[in-house]
Amino acid sequence: MDSTLEKNIARELKIDLKGIGVPEGAAVSFVDNIIADTKKALKGKNVVTEKDLTRIVAREAKKYNPDLAYVYKNRDKII
């Protein structure tokens, strides 16, 4: 996962976490852990589509905050 993509995902997760009301300290910790777990999950995969990436991030996020995982996975399904 390249650094630009990592920064974009981290930014989106921080916005979502703040939007659902998670305090900033906890949010930073969640984001770091989710990014680390996502990188581990992506090891060995040569080709990853955007949908795959969203699914993997949401799966890793669910361990820390189910609401975050739901929002991240379903953000394009609201309208």
Place this chain on the structure above:
Amino acid sequence: MGIFISLEIVFLAMLTYCLFQLPAGIFSIFYHYASGKSSSRKADGLSIYYILGVELFLSVIFLLLYLIFSYLFINIGPFTSTIFPWVLVGIFLALSIASFFFYFRKGAGTELFISRKLANRISANAKNVKTSSDALVLGFTASIPELIFTFPLFAATAIVLANTTEVPRPLFVLLYIVIAISPLFFYHHLFHTGHNLAEIQRSRVKNETFYRIAICIGFLLLALTMFNLGFYYG
């Protein structure tokens, strides 16, 4: 046209409009990202401009239709003696079927019938609201994609007001204003009292079938009311 039937049409039309999900869905996205990027306080401030934008759009549509129908019925006679009630019966029947099968897309979430490209564009705009003018414009344009379903509702309301002399029109206008934007105030209240986008969206997904059936019944009741108008008053 009698007072009760006039009130019934306005009330039904606006209640049916309340069940449509696009302005409320856009509001949810906008509020979540506004509070995520800045603060809940700023999101609260911007949400008032969003609601104002929606109300502005409803007012513009209503005024245009009221002027058109007032002019029309001065020249061609009362609404009930024309072909219009029967045209509206047909339109409402068609919309009741179309809304049941096509308003929500099949699949997870509450994806609507609008094209995915347009939906993504609207979502992107909602996520990037920064100023009150952005929020106002977003609110003003929020209901436009749904006009194919909601335009006859505004038309029915405008026709009733253009043909009613027995009740003060401000009462109908008040009903129109208050009922039409009440779902937005409800969603604003939900966000303001600590509910987040995940909870609200789960609730919308759970109630999708209810919305679908209620919109269908709303259109059917309007068709029946128009049929009565055409049959008994025409």
